[in-house]
Amino acid sequence: MATAEQTASAEQETKKQEPARQLFRGPFKTIAAALVGAQLNAKAVAKDATNEWHKYKYASAESLIEEARSALNAAGLATIMERWEILPPLEGNEFQRIKIYFKTVHADSEQTLPGDVEYHIVPEKGRPDDKATATALTYAEGYYLRGLLCLP
Numbered sequence: 001m002a003t004a005e006q007t008a009s010a011e012q013e014t015k016k017q018e019p020a021r022q023l024f025r026g027p028f029k030t031i032a033a034a035l036v037g038a039q040l041n042a043k044a045v046a047k048d049a050t051n052e053w054h055k056y057k058y059a060s061a062e063s064l065i066e067e068a069r070s071a072l073n074a075a076g077l078a079t080i081m082e083r084w085e086i087l088p089p090l091e092g093n094e095f096q097r098i099k100i101y102f103k104t105v106h107a108d109s110e111q112t113l114p115g116d117v118e119y120h121i122v123p124e125k126g127r128p129d130d131k132a133t134a135t136a137l138t139y140a141e142g143y144y145l146r147g148l149l150c151l152p
Contacts, residue, residue, distance in 0.1 A: 026076040031106035031113055034075045035148075041071035042149040061142030068145035076107040079148065081141065086133075087118065095120040098136045102144055117144040 023041050028034035045067050047057035072079060084100040097118050104113040119140035123132040145151070 023071075023074040025074055027108045028076055028106070030109055031077070031104070031111035034077050034106050034108070035104070035113070037075035038071045038077050039149050041074050042067060042151055043071075044152050061138045064142040064146055064151065065138075067151070068149055071149055072104070077104055078107070079104045079145065081137075084137065086121070093120075095122050097121065098133060098140060100137065100140050100144070102141075104148065115144060115148065117141075117147075119143070 024037035026034060026037070028037055045059040045063045047059050048063050049060040050057050068079070080103050082101045082103050084098055087097040087099055089095055089097070097120055099116060099118045102115045102117070104115065106112070117140045119136045121129070121132045121136045123129050127135065
């Protein structure tokens, strides 16, 4: 069995071998150039959560949002949730939907890129409407940012 000192030494050796993450930073002249920089900055997000019911691991929305914010900010970009609205269920579906409107802002040029995403609101036992809405907002933001940055 390894001692605490051996484990710490092994962890330090692993950190030495990992290349430093190079971030592509501005100034970028356009929002398009900054978005390319942000996509180059973004890295795949580790599967840090587990769906206990279906028994699979997944990257949490919180981790996706954190990675996206870091990659976007390094490139001089910020994405904000401008507003959202509750939509009625689609025909043949019992669940309401939430539509969220985002805006990505480029600090250097002040250009903006609008975007939107819809997500189902799924209340269930132990998750009333308000919690289901909050969950839908969080997951929709994660999926929007995943698409914006082409995260796997």
